[in-house]
Amino acid sequence: MSIPFAIAARHKGFNRAEIVDQNFMEFVQLWQGDAGSAPQADAPVLAGSALDARGFRELLESQLISRHLDLMARVLRVQNKVFYTIGSSGHEGNAMVARLTRHTDPAFLHYRSGGFMAERFRKLPGTDGKPRDPVMDSALSFAASKDDPASGGRHKVWGSKPLWVLPQTSTIASHLPKALGTAVAIEQARRIGHALPIPEDSITVCSFGDASSNHATAQTAFNAAAWTAYQKLPAPVLFVCEDNGIGISVKTPTGWVASNFQHRSNLDYFFADGLDLAEGYAQVQRAVEHCRRTRRPTFLHLKTTRVMGHAGTDFEIEWRSIEELVSVESTDPLLRSAAIALESGLYSKDELLNLYEATRKRCFAAAEEADTRPRLTSLADVMKPLAPYTPAAVEAEATRADYADKRLAVFGSEAKLPEHQPPRHLAIQINQALHDLLAKYPQALLFGEDVAQKGGVYTVTKGLNKAFKGSRVFNTLLDETMILGLAQGYANMGMLPMPEIQYLAYFHNACDQIRGEAASLQFFSNDQYRNPMVMRVASLGYQKGFGGHFHNDNSITALRDIPGLVVGCSSRGDDAAMMLRTMMALAKVDGRVCAFLEPIALYMTKDLYEAGDGQWQFAYPSLDHAMTLGEGRVYNESANDLVIFTFGNGVPMALRAAKTIEENHGWQIRVVDLRWLAPLNNEFIAEQARTAKRILVLDEGRRSAGVGEGVITAIVEGGSGATPMHRVVGADTFTPLAGAALLVLPGEAEVVAAAKLLATR
Numbered sequence: 001m002s003i004p005f006a007i008a009a010r011h012k013g014f015n016r017a018e019i020v021d022q023n024f025m026e027f028v029q030l031w032q033g034d035a036g037s038a039p040q041a042d043a044p045v046l047a048g049s050a051l052d053a054r055g056f057r058e059l060l061e062s063q064l065i066s067r068h069l070d071l072m073a074r075v076l077r078v079q080n081k082v083f084y085t086i087g088s089s090g091h092e093g094n095a096m097v098a099r100l101t102r103h104t105d106p107a108f109l110h111y112r113s114g115g116f117m118a119e120r121f122r123k124l125p126g127t128d129g130k131p132r133d134p135v136m137d138s139a140l141s142f143a144a145s146k147d148d149p150a151s152g153g154r155h156k157v158w159g160s161k162p163l164w165v166l167p168q169t170s171t172i173a174s175h176l177p178k179a180l181g182t183a184v185a186i187e188q189a190r191r192i193g194h195a196l197p198i199p200e201d202s203i204t205v206c207s208f209g210d211a212s213s214n215h216a217t218a219q220t221a222f223n224a225a226a227w228t229a230y231q232k233l234p235a236p237v238l239f240v241c242e243d244n245g246i247g248i249s250v251k252t253p254t255g256w257v258a259s260n261f262q263h264r265s266n267l268d269y270f271f272a273d274g275l276d277l278a279e280g281y282a283q284v285q286r287a288v289e290h291c292r293r294t295r296r297p298t299f300l301h302l303k304t305t306r307v308m309g310h311a312g313t314d315f316e317i318e319w320r321s322i323e324e325l326v327s328v329e330s331t332d333p334l335l336r337s338a339a340i341a342l343e344s345g346l347y348s349k350d351e352l353l354n355l356y357e358a359t360r361k362r363c364f365a366a367a368e369e370a371d372t373r374p375r376l377t378s379l380a381d382v383m384k385p386l387a388p389y390t391p392a393a394v395e396a397e398a399t400r401a402d403y404a405d406k407r408l409a410v411f412g413s414e415a416k417l418p419e420h421q422p423p424r425h426l427a428i429q430i431n432q433a434l435h436d437l438l439a440k441y442p443q444a445l446l447f448g449e450d451v452a453q454k455g456g457v458y459t460v461t462k463g464l465n466k467a468f469k470g471s472r473v474f475n476t477l478l479d480e481t482m483i484l485g486l487a488q489g490y491a492n493m494g495m496l497p498m499p500e501i502q503y504l505a506y507f508h509n510a511c512d513q514i515r516g517e518a519a520s521l522q523f524f525s526n527d528q529y530r531n532p533m534v535m536r537v538a539s540l541g542y543q544k545g546f547g548g549h550f551h552n553d554n555s556i557t558a559l560r561d562i563p564g565l566v567v568g569c570s571s572r573g574d575d576a577a578m579m580l581r582t583m584m585a586l587a588k589v590d591g592r593v594c595a596f597l598e599p600i601a602l603y604m605t606k607d608l609y610e611a612g613d614g615q616w617q618f619a620y621p622s623l624d625h626a627m628t629l630g631e632g633r634v635y636n637e638s639a640n641d642l643v644i645f646t647f648g649n650g651v652p653m654a655l656r657a658a659k660t661i662e663e664n665h666g667w668q669i670r671v672v673d674l675r676w677l678a679p680l681n682n683e684f685i686a687e688q689a690r691t692a693k694r695i696l697v698l699d700e701g702r703r704s705a706g707v708g709e710g711v712i713t714a715i716v717e718g719g720s721g722a723t724p725m726h727r728v729v730g731a732d733t734f735t736p737l738a739g740a741a742l743l744v745l746p747g748e749a750e751v752v753a754a755a756k757l758l759a760t761r
Contacts, residue, residue, distance in 0.1 A: 017074045017308045020329055027335050028349050031342050038345040045344050050282035053346055059277055060337050063092035066114030067334055068363040069138050074312050081371040082142045084156035085312030088114035090305040091242050092333050093274025095119040096284045101205055104198040107165045108179040109158045110207040110242055120163050139366035145373040152526030153376045161528040172212050174516050176221035177482050179206035181489020183237035189493055191471040194443050197494055203291050207240040210257050211247020224482040225297035229266035234295035244306040249319055261299050274302040275333040278340050305331045385527035387564040388590045398585035398626030406439040410467050423617035427460050427603040429573025432620055433580045438468050441496050446473045448483055448500030458603050480506050484513035491531035496587055504539040505553035515562045518593045530591025534583045541735055541745045542601035542649050552735040557705035559595050560678045567678035569597040571651035574618040578627040599648045608652055630681035633673040641667030643692035645711050647674040650698040657751035665759055680710045686718020694758045695725040700746055703729045724761040726754045
């Protein structure tokens, strides 16, 4: 049935929300079709439809809730009672996806998901046995109230812990990799014997717009899904592309989505009319059932439209013609739903209008109530879920050693346990620690490029694949975005992922998976959802005989700038083992996202002062030793003529330079290894600085964006700003190849020269 164009065309005012609202009421009032006899609840709403009358009534109610939440937001935004106006109008057909999936199917949603959320709320009764109230929950979120059950007032997000809707921010398409990762994790759990928090035949639902489908992050998820299916590995993800034909103001070419996805290998394509509940229901049903039955990645191309603009601030009349606007408004799916309601005989005109107005009143009443609820008023409240830390519990977990039998099975015998071996260099001790951690945590997984049979580019993961098999230590496709998406998916399903990023420079390709997604989840879900992980990254400079920028990357600031992220960097093997124990405990106990930077140039370093001295090899620490978050290491603690603050490669460099400086100036020198780069332990830094006569900050990062600025700030704010101080730091440039790299990175000679300069002050 076509929707009369004349109704939309009659209204040419500038407030398109009012026009869309009026269109619905006039459409119902002017409807002149023949009404049939109201079907029984379990009978088709219209002849030939797969949707029964009961289902239609409920879907219509969900559509109306979504629409009136949008209309309410537009009205109350100007009164500062609502703080978000990106609406779902035109996308209400996604309620069908919610109805045909389960509330235990994890959902990663597009921001135009009001219909989906209203319908999914029916899946889980409240404490009184009645369906939970999507209207009040949504109103609290719109009002940025502390009582918002999704984010605690931190952002307007579609989210619900009991409904398995993981909150998403509006970063374009960045949720697709972790949605696929969650689908893969559902199947991975069976292979490692891990108990899932959801049914084993669950699928993941991931919705996005047609414009977002072009984004590189979306494309990487589609490619990885097909790559997985090509190998006949299950990946039950339902990609729902809600195609409204436009992205803010950029139109999607007609037919582009179908042309781009309809014939892709290993990505099974289905089309559904999201504008027509009676027609589209069976189409959506086929896609959902196919995904659940075949466990294959499935692409549901859901036809939608967009009425009322991108958001309340988008005055479409300024850039779209009246003719185009009224044409779009005539395709409003609520008009088609009204026609079905009347044609089927389920509603009279008055009944439908009464339902429409009752829903309006319900939404406005909820919004007015939400406006009276408390909002976030202190910084402590805002930050509370960002970086939870329970030191005693973390320490207990980090030093837990109740897995002796598993260790013996992994290492072979008591005599082969790492603590019974002679001192070893960094790479071996990391390897031993990873064996230990995988034995300790049966839910832990280690994965990345080349980590399995090859044992990593630097053999750091050698033997792990053999010891723990391919279900727990495995290679991925060459795609850092997807590696981190997988990590989030595994974490969502209760596992402890240890993704490896082959080089720090490669992390920058995928930074948003940590910045925009992993590290933000606890914050935006008010600590209801967590995706713990320990990301290992081969890092920093000073590689010899190899490198250039992509293999000698000292850009640490990209990590240190991510709120809530724990960043650690060990310069020696025993520290690495203890730091990894603590990071895994932080992940397991507090859900933290951790980045472990491994200095490549120190992997195989055995000597400190001269060849053969073996002084940069250390004994493996016993299991009752871990490293407290923020705990540094101090060399020559009583010395105070010069204190050098540093980390990573700077530690052995500072120790070598200290010998020369002592000979030149007769000073006693203390070297402070920060070890933890985020958060910096400001109190520890200030304490070490207070007794110093001179201070040198050795930072292998870049002059304008390293670690040293934070160290100096801590020193100054700690009261030692008057102490003579100097910084030795990398240059603001990319790292060149071969020996030229040493021209841009700090060296021992520069440390010695800086001490000479300090001697004159």
